[in-house]
Amino acid sequence: MKYLQLFILFTITLTITSSCEKNDAVIPQLTSVNVVHAVINASAIKVNTTGSNITYTSYTDSIRFGAFKLYSLVASDATPLSIVASSDTTKPLFNAELFTSAGEMYSLYLTGQYPQADTVWVREEMSNYTDSLIGIRFVNLSPNSNAIKVNIKGNATQLEANNLGYKQITAFKQYAAKTTNPNYQFEVRDAATSTLLTSFTLSYTRFHNHTLVIKGLTGVTGTNAISVFSVAPY
Structure with a gap:
């Protein structure tokens, strides 16, 4: 009987200890990184967040040119x-160890012309809007553009x-968001000549x-022509 009592006591102690260890896990x-793809002539990119080598041929996750993923x-x-172009996964476009803080949001903008890539790294500071408002900012990722300026159509x-150079980004600006005005039409111009781009x-x-991203090249037509795309609202 004495041995049975000791066995039961040992079992209870072991169970309590195991429970405590589980609670200490x-x-x-976590942190969030929004990857934005604006690298000219890189049709799609693949992002490796594991810190280890992966088999890209069986890795279906990708970001097309002019798109993004969080x-x-x-x-x-x-x-x-680590980020590679899907056309050649042996040569990283970007490979780094980033300093990130818990609960923060960051944006990594990839630009330039393949096989080279330039980057813009932003620690985000978002505003919360309680009224009928939105925030809009602009980033110039057109590698061969002069400084640019942006106006609302009809009000040049x-x-x-204004004078937004390559890889420069503006702060968020508040705009009215009313049902009578469901969209905004923006014009991107050469800052010096006012030529509409x-x-x-x-x-x-x-x-x-x-965030309105200005990508592509000035003076060309087709897929690589200068254009604008919007990064998902947050």
Whole structure:
């Protein structure tokens, strides 16, 4: 009987100890990185967030030119991120260990002309809009453009961005978001000559922030011609 009591006591102690150990499990702290693809002549890119080698041929996740994707990563002072073009996965376009903090959001803009890539890294500071407002900003990722300026169509004298050089990004600016005005039409011009380079109509999401990315090349036509795309609101 004495041995049975000791066995039961040992079993209870072991169970309690195991339960305590389970409660001490470390929960990874996450961060968000939005990868934006504006690399000319790179039709699609693949993003490796594992920190290890992967077989890209069987890795279906990709980002097309003029698009983006949001990734959740473990926050660290050395968060691994590797990006390749789907046309040649043996040569990274980008390979680095990023400093990220838990609960933060970052944007990684990829630009330039394949096989080279330039980057813009942004730690985001988003505004929350409680009224009928949105936020809009502009980033110039056109490698051969002069400084640009942006105006709302029909009002060329009031500038929404001015002298925006390559890889430069504006702060978010507030715009009214009312049912009577469901979109904004922007014109992108050469800052020095006022020549119209391209235009874009933004159909926005209320209470959110929108980034308008100016990509491509001036003076060309087709897929690589200068144009604008919107990064998903957040």
